[in-house]
Amino acid sequence: MKKKHLLYTLALLSLGITTTYAAPSYNFKVSSGSITNGNKVTASVTVSGAASWQIKISSSGNTNGCTQNWADATGDAKNTTKTFSTTCKASSTGVINFQLEGNVTDEAGNTINLSGNKTVTVKEKAPDSKINTLSSLKVD
Numbered sequence: 176m177k178k179k180h181l182l183y184t185l186a187l188l189s190l191g192i193t194t195t196y197a198a199p200s201y202n203f204k205v206s207s208g209s210i211t212n213g214n215k216v217t218a219s220v221t222v223s224g225a226a227s228w229q230i231k232i233s234s235s236g237n238t239n240g241c242t243q244n245w246a247d248a249t250g251d252a253k254n255t256t257k258t259f260s261t262t263c264k265a266s267s268t269g270v271i272n273f274q275l276e277g278n279v280t281d282e283a284g285n286t287i288n289l290s291g292n293k294t295v296t297v298k299e300k301a302p303d304s305k306i307n308t309l310s311s312l313k314v315d
Contacts, residue, residue: 199224199254199279203291211300212237212265218273218293219260226252230277230289232261237269237297254282265297 199222206217218232227248234241241263249255263271275291 197224198285199281199287201279201287201289203275203289203293205273205293205295207295209296209298210265212268212297213300215262215264216271216295217260217262218275219258220275220289220291221256221258222279222289223256224254224281225249225257225279226254226282227280228257228277230259230279231275232259233274233276234261234263234271235274236271237265237267238263238271239266252282268297268299271295271297 201220201222203220204218206219210216218234220230220232222228222230229246231244232242241261243259243261245259265271271294273293273295275289275293277289278286279289280286
């Protein structure tokens with residue numbers, strides 16, 4: 176009798192179990208907070224628990240611009256983790272501003288909005304050394 180009761184209880188519990196999904200999440204970052212004029216910097220966003228996305232990373236400031244847009248979905252409508260990035264080259268000293276906007280939806284239909292700002296300082300390149308006092312070099 177106890178065995179039947181246990182099996183019946185397990186069967187009822189299994190009917191009530193549903194799959195739950197964590198809401199989508201994201202991480203927005205830049206490869207460096209400070210670069211030298213003429214060098215490159217990358218802004219990226221990694222989304223987790225995403226079945227579809229509409230994402231834009233734009234730049235302004237001391238760069239020629241490097242705005243990127245992505246809008247797509249997984250082929251099977253299942254959650255995945257993806258990284259999107261754009262790389263800019265500094266055009267002068269000052270700052271490069273990156274802006275993130277968009278949204279991500281998971282396979283259960285939960286949507287979150289993406290937003291963020293990152294600032295990168297662009298410094299002047301250090302001058303080449305003018306010390307040239309080496310007169311000879313010998314190997315023993």
